[in-house]
Amino acid sequence: DAGVTQSPTHLIKTRGQQVTLRCSPISGHKSVSWYQQVLGQGPQFIFQYYEKEERGRGNFPDRFSARQFPNYSSELNVNALLLGDSALYLCASSLGTGAFAEAFFGQGTRLTVV
């Protein structure tokens, strides 16, 4: 069975540009969460979606947005990129959003903003 897949694996963008990152959850999983991991730090929660609805939002500016599609895949969009947005963006999928619904992480998308 395929795990959580993210695309692209790496990309380089210029300040001010926009980027879209994609995530396909494990088959049967209806929840997708996004995390940002800056080099040398732990992952920080950005968004959670369940059944196409936003269920949680972390402390990130409005330049960050996301959505979930009917097939439960998800996109994370970041507008007006800043150098500080350079990070590993991790997607996690889970069956649901309960207190313990094990989160399975993808390999991440490494975003570099120059």
Place this chain on the structure above:
Amino acid sequence: GEDVEQSLFLSVREGDSSVINCTYTDSSSTYLYWYKQEPGAGLQLLTYIFSNMDMKQDQRLTVLLNKKDKHLSLRIADTQTGDSAIYFCAESMRAAGNKLTFGGGTRVLVKP
């Protein structure tokens, strides 16, 4: 508020035991987790403990939870070179579903 802290680095000899420590501040934590991250990879769930437990053992891994001191530890017995990685503790809280709050990570280096 949410805050999870870990020591930055641990060096251990192959075959010895490793102990990685973590402190958290939110007493409403529901589950506490240990994740492993190898270079260039995502996060792998190693083990977890429910907040009403004191200890959990899973093969070479032992998790200890001291709720009074809000202290969590992960002991790896017979540490191998393949255990070299960054280890993150994380918490989730009932009110926030399975949203995870991570510590900054402990880099473990296993020397032969």
